[in-house]
Amino acid sequence: MLSFELSEEQKALESTARKFAKERIIPVAAECDKHSKFPNDVFKEAWDLGLVAPNIPEEFGGSGCSELDHTIITEELAYGCSGIQTSMTANALAAMPIILGGSDAQKKKYLGMLTSEPIFASYATTEPSAGSDVAGLQTRAVQHGDDWVLNGQKCFITNGSWARFYVIFATIDPALKHKGIMAFIVDRDTPGVSVGKKEDKMGQRASDTATIILEDVKVPKENVLAKAGDGFKLAMMTFDRTRPDIGAAACGIMRRALDECLAYAQERKTFGVAIANHQAIQFMVAEMGMKYEATRLLVQKAAWMMDKGGFSALVSAYGKAFGADSAMAVATDAVQIFGGNGYMRDYPVEKLMRDAKILQIYEGTSQIQRVVIARNLFAGKR
Numbered sequence: 001m002l003s004f005e006l007s008e009e010q011k012a013l014e015s016t017a018r019k020f021a022k023e024r025i026i027p028v029a030a031e032c033d034k035h036s037k038f039p040n041d042v043f044k045e046a047w048d049l050g051l052v053a054p055n056i057p058e059e060f061g062g063s064g065c066s067e068l069d070h071t072i073i074t075e076e077l078a079y080g081c082s083g084i085q086t087s088m089t090a091n092a093l094a095a096m097p098i099i100l101g102g103s104d105a106q107k108k109k110y111l112g113m114l115t116s117e118p119i120f121a122s123y124a125t126t127e128p129s130a131g132s133d134v135a136g137l138q139t140r141a142v143q144h145g146d147d148w149v150l151n152g153q154k155c156f157i158t159n160g161s162w163a164r165f166y167v168i169f170a171t172i173d174p175a176l177k178h179k180g181i182m183a184f185i186v187d188r189d190t191p192g193v194s195v196g197k198k199e200d201k202m203g204q205r206a207s208d209t210a211t212i213i214l215e216d217v218k219v220p221k222e223n224v225l226a227k228a229g230d231g232f233k234l235a236m237m238t239f240d241r242t243r244p245d246i247g248a249a250a251c252g253i254m255r256r257a258l259d260e261c262l263a264y265a266q267e268r269k270t271f272g273v274a275i276a277n278h279q280a281i282q283f284m285v286a287e288m289g290m291k292y293e294a295t296r297l298l299v300q301k302a303a304w305m306m307d308k309g310g311f312s313a314l315v316s317a318y319g320k321a322f323g324a325d326s327a328m329a330v331a332t333d334a335v336q337i338f339g340g341n342g343y344m345r346d347y348p349v350e351k352l353m354r355d356a357k358i359l360q361i362y363e364g365t366s367q368i369q370r371v372v373i374a375r376n377l378f379a380g381k382r
Contacts, residue, residue: 002301006072013069017051017076025080032206033351038087039206046088046119050078053091055099060107061115067241068303071248075296078252082355083206085249087120090158090207093363094121096238097167097183101226110165110185122163124154124212125235131156134169134235134370135178139214141170148184148224150203150217153196156362161195164188169235170215172228181231185223192217201356239363240313241306243320247299250323250359253290257334257352261285264338264347274338278357284333293327298322314376321369324359331356 006014024042032039046052055070056062065073070092077085091114098110114121130137139152150170154160165187173178186193196211226234262285265276275281298319305312331353335342342349360366 010069010072013065014072014076016305018079020046020051021050021076021080024082025077029081029084029206030345030348030351032081034205034345035081036200036205038208039084042084044118046077052118053095053114055092056095056111057099060111062111064235066303067244068300071244071299071303074245074248075252075255077247079253079256081206081289082249082253082359083204085252086204086207087159089245089249090123091121093158093238093242094123094163094165094167096242097123097225097234100237100241101183101230101234102185103222105222106225107184113164119164120159120162122157122159122166122212124157124160124166125169125380126156127153128155128364132365135181135232136174137169137171138174138179139168139170140174141172141182141184143172143220146221148182148221150184150186150192150214150219152214154212154214156199156209157212159208160212161198161208166193166212167225168212169231171231176228178232179229181235181257182224182228183231183234184219184227185225186214186217186219187223188274190217190219200362202349202357204358240311242363243316243369244299244302244306246359246363247295247302247319247323248357250327251292251296251299253327253352253356253359254288254295254330257330257349258285258288258292260347260349260352261288261334261337262340269340281337284337288330288333291330293328295319295323299369312381314343314373314381316332317364317369317376320364321366321373324356324369325368327356327359328353335371 018293028039050063051073054063054065058064074089076087095111098106106347125134127137143150165185168184168186170182173180192215196213199209265281266274268275302315302319303313334349335353338347338349341347
């Protein structure tokens with residue numbers, strides 16, 4: 001029998017994350033956005049509650065949450081502030097390739113690090129000349145005896161300034177494209193690893209985004225996560241499984257925008273009546289509600305399929321692309337409903353609009369999602 005009802009455990013998880021967002025994230029979000037700072041005390045409290053990297057299996061100290069559980073948490077955190085949420089959920093992104101492809105020793109060490117104390121980890125594929133074209137990355141991996149030496153640069157890395165370790169993708173030869181890509185786990189204190197520019201961003205300013213520089217970084221063989229040819233597959237598998245979380249973040253932004261607009265439209269008056277009585281406003285609010293509900297269903301379907309073992313890259317891409325585009329449209333309409341006030345930082349919707357934009361760009365642009373969708377459809381997959 002088909003059911004859209006959350007379990008009692010999931011309802012409790014949702015309630016915990018919602019309460020945390022309301023009481024701990026929303027009060028500091030504007031200040032963190034203004035000064036581009038991350039609230040480490042809030043992060044530690046979230047970690048204590050089990051809201052950080054809940055996808056880590058219980059055998060390695062995690063809560064072993066399902067993907068559906070994770071999307072529930074992500075939506076609630078993003079409702080509070082998607083910048084703070086992005087840094088909190090980035091640990092789950094860094095953990096995913098280790099969960100998927102790591103050895104028992106790697107899982108025990110590095111997943112254990114994430115569950116034993118409130119630290120950060122980063123996932124690093126993007127380079128100055130290789131964003132959506134992951135197969136075109138230039139960071140080199142050269143074997144020296146049993147070790148590997150990495151040279152290159154990674155950009156736009158979430159939590160790059162703070163990470164205790166990085167999952168780094170590099171190639172043995174750029175000419176080999178995807179066939180030459182490997183994956184490594186690199187400790188932050190390894191000689192030759194340094195942090196470059198911290199980005200001054202338009203939105204999600206509370207989240208740290210930085211450049212990682214690798215200069216003759218020696219990585220022991222036990223830290224090889226994927227051999228040549230398998231690195232690209234691991235990167236794609238990771239993105240496929242984390243895309244529903246981007247859709248969930250979009251849901252958080254949309255629900256926050258809708259709530260702000262519903263309250264404002266009933267208070268703000270023009271032509272002698274509340275603007276909620278104007279059909280133009282009603283139409284925009286109705287579109288917001290439809291986009292939120294449609295995205296939430298897509299995201300939950302993708303997560304449910306993953307949890308049942310019937311993973312679909314197509315449905316995952318649906319949720320990410322539709323959600324990101326919808327969040328941007330909803331946030332833009334929210335600013336419009338607020339009128340001149342919506343353009344001012346005294347009101348929350350201008351931040352929602354700035355925050356929403358990056359959802360259409362990171363972890364596969366909306367255009368790349370359409371490529372994934374089209375390829376799956378032409379291959380006869382539904």
